[in-house]
Amino acid sequence: MATTKRTTKPPPLPAAEPGDCKPCGGTGNVPTTVRVGRKRRPVGQRDGLCLNCFGSGNAPDA
Secondary structure, eight states, X not given: OOOOOOOOOOOOOOOOOOOBOTTXXXXXXXXXXXXXXXXXXXXXXXXXXXXXXXXXXBXXXX
């Protein structure tokens, strides 16, 4: 009769809570400059989608 080793799996790690995205501060929006004219002079700002988190507000996984 051959003996076999029984191994147990380690318990799963708890899921890490996603933090706030650094560029947008967790809002999902970042200010973008509005430019007009031939010289492309800035006239103001508007809200744009955060390209780091794609608007979710959560920090992306590395």
